[in-house]
Amino acid sequence: MLLIKIGGGQTINWEGVCQDIKLLWEKEKVILVHGASKTRNELAQKLGVQVKTVTSPSGIQSVYTDQELLDVFLMAYPGLVNKKIVALLQRNGLEAIGLSGVDGRLWQAKPKKDLLVQEENRVKLLTGNLTGRVEIINVNLIKLLLDHNYLPVICSPAISFEGEIVNTDNDWAVAMMAEALKVKRLVILFDKPGLLRDLSDETTLIKRIDKDRLEDFFQYAAGRMQKKIMGIKRAIEGGVEAVFLSDGRAPSPVLSALAGLGTVIN
Amino acid sequence: MLLIKIGGGQTINWEGVCQDIKLLWEKEKVILVHGASKTRNELAQKLGVQVKTVTSPSGIQSVYTDQELLDVFLMAYPGLVNKKIVALLQRNGLEAIGLSGVDGRLWQAKPKKDLLVQEENRVKLLTGNLTGRVEIINVNLIKLLLDHNYLPVICSPAISFEGEIVNTDNDWAVAMMAEALKVKRLVILFDKPGLLRDLSDETTLIKRIDKDRLEDFFQYAAGRMQKKIMGIKRAIEGGVEAVFLSDGRAPSPVLSALAGLGTVIN
Numbered sequence: 001m002l003l004i005k006i007g008g009g010q011t012i013n014w015e016g017v018c019q020d021i022k023l024l025w026e027k028e029k030v031i032l033v034h035g036a037s038k039t040r041n042e043l044a045q046k047l048g049v050q051v052k053t054v055t056s057p058s059g060i061q062s063v064y065t066d067q068e069l070l071d072v073f074l075m076a077y078p079g080l081v082n083k084k085i086v087a088l089l090q091r092n093g094l095e096a097i098g099l100s101g102v103d104g105r106l107w108q109a110k111p112k113k114d115l116l117v118q119e120e121n122r123v124k125l126l127t128g129n130l131t132g133r134v135e136i137i138n139v140n141l142i143k144l145l146l147d148h149n150y151l152p153v154i155c156s157p158a159i160s161f162e163g164e165i166v167n168t169d170n171d172w173a174v175a176m177m178a179e180a181l182k183v184k185r186l187v188i189l190f191d192k193p194g195l196l197r198d199l200s201d202e203t204t205l206i207k208r209i210d211k212d213r214l215e216d217f218f219q220y221a222a223g224r225m226q227k228k229i230m231g232i233k234r235a236i237e238g239g240v241e242a243v244f245l246s247d248g249r250a251p252s253p254v255l256s257a258l259a260g261l262g263t264v265i266n
Numbered sequence: 267m268l269l270i271k272i273g274g275g276q277t278i279n280w281e282g283v284c285q286d287i288k289l290l291w292e293k294e295k296v297i298l299v300h301g302a303s304k305t306r307n308e309l310a311q312k313l314g315v316q317v318k319t320v321t322s323p324s325g326i327q328s329v330y331t332d333q334e335l336l337d338v339f340l341m342a343y344p345g346l347v348n349k350k351i352v353a354l355l356q357r358n359g360l361e362a363i364g365l366s367g368v369d370g371r372l373w374q375a376k377p378k379k380d381l382l383v384q385e386e387n388r389v390k391l392l393t394g395n396l397t398g399r400v401e402i403i404n405v406n407l408i409k410l411l412l413d414h415n416y417l418p419v420i421c422s423p424a425i426s427f428e429g430e431i432v433n434t435d436n437d438w439a440v441a442m443m444a445e446a447l448k449v450k451r452l453v454i455l456f457d458k459p460g461l462l463r464d465l466s467d468e469t470t471l472i473k474r475i476d477k478d479r480l481e482d483f484f485q486y487a488a489g490r491m492q493k494k495i496m497g498i499k500r501a502i503e504g505g506v507e508a509v510f511l512s513d514g515r516a517p518s519p520v521l522s523a524l525a526g527l528g529t530v531i532n
Contacts, residue, residue, distance in 0.1 A: 095371070098368070
């Protein structure tokens with residue numbers, strides 16, 4: 001079983017991704033998780049809703065989610081982006097089903113309403129953050145769909161234990177899914193060739209990372225990449241044997257990733 | 267098996283609907299189909315997208331759907347509204363799964379790109395309408411979910427035979443589902459007590475209509491009600507034995523409908 005996570009940038013070669021999955025599907029089951037951050041941000045701007053990115057005291061960036069922004073999430077992730085990906089997969093001959101973490105309580109999360117935020121030299125407490133960390137995966141639902149030849153196409157948000165819709169960290173949710181489903185290989189596609197020593201220079205690709213030495217490479221993770229690396233660390237702790245961090249813009253993004261053209265963590 | 271269709275008005279008593287379904291669920295399987303027209307229209311207005319309602323030469327109203335409006339559909343129906351209903355059902359103890367007609371090609375539709383439109387004394391041809399009429403239902407997917415105790419919560423859009431996302435007439439799709447799933451009882455909830463002789467007077471409820479004489483009552487169907495009645499006619503032709511057209515604003519909307527408090531067509 002192959003788990004593929006695709007970032008929310010709009011330069012992803014989705015046609016290529018679909019064709020690759022179609023080829024792989026003959027041999028093994030695939031689960032797809034996608035982001036939609038670029039669409040979310042564009043939509044938020046059109047609607048005049050602020051996307052507030054905050055930084056924790058330990059330097060990790062995340063988005064503060066109020067009800068207004070959560071609504072934008074719902075419009076962008078399970079609405080606009082998920083359905084277009086599902087339709088594209090179907091045009092490529094795959095029986096795709098789009099699901100958010102809310103559906104069938106696929107991703108159950110522990111709410112995390114309070115957020116410590118570093119603002120210059122002060123640490124501030126933000127309350128009412130509609131977010132949570134995924135802890136429980138509805139494994140039965142995913143297996144049910146895979147067993148009947150449906151390709152699950154999954155995205156945020158998640159649902160809290162109390163049944164509230166909450167924004168969640170996709171990379172962490174992917175790690176939880178990998179562990180729950182005993183996935184051994186995880187492909188992560190985004191709009192870079194892999195992990196770079198110098199973010200401004202795409203020729204500085206780090207080709208391989210020993211999975212036991214991942215922490216040594218945290219220094220190269222900037223911005224949104226921090227959460228990706230933390231998710232990868234958690235996925236490896238959960239039993240994943242190889243992570244392929246690779247270029248979603250490539251002609252055959254998934255096959256290229258598996259062929260080791262990006263950063264291989266194993 | 268009970269099929270419940272709920273209109274897209276925002277005065278629906280959703281808490282009541284959830285509680286009713288929870289009670290019914292112990293005895294029989296339920297499938298829920300919902301609209302989101304009010305949310306769609308509000309969102310279109312915020313985004314400056316025009317919702318163009320047109321009238322056919324035979325006097326039937328429908329919405330002309332271009333790509334911009336289809337995007338608004340995706341944001342409102344499977345995005346914002348569907349997920350909130352799913353979460354609410356889960357808070358009421360039901361394992362709901364939200365699906366659009368696109369997912370698993372649940373609603374396959376024949377595209378209908380050209381639209382004849384009556385404008386004053388002229389008939390005009392509008393092309394490029396991203397809409398279709400549902401012809402094939404993925405019965406296996408619905409049964410698979412019901413057999414595993416999941417409650418399907420279904421909405422527009424549909425997918426064309428060629429894999430394009432298309433807007434579709436919910437009422438017609440419901441009729442197709444009823445026939446494909448051999449549903450005998452159909453509940454339709456909206457923001458009126460039932461079919462009214464005088465639309466401006468809620469005391470003029472038509473209590474019962476003989477299902478073989480439905481056409482005699484077309485004269486009382488105005489605006490969006492026309493398509494509802496046409497859908498009901500098709501559902502009856504497909505084998506539905508009783509249709510309960512009833513008030514979604516009532517304290518127990520589904521139980522009241524089944525108890526015959528609205529318009530009963532049988």
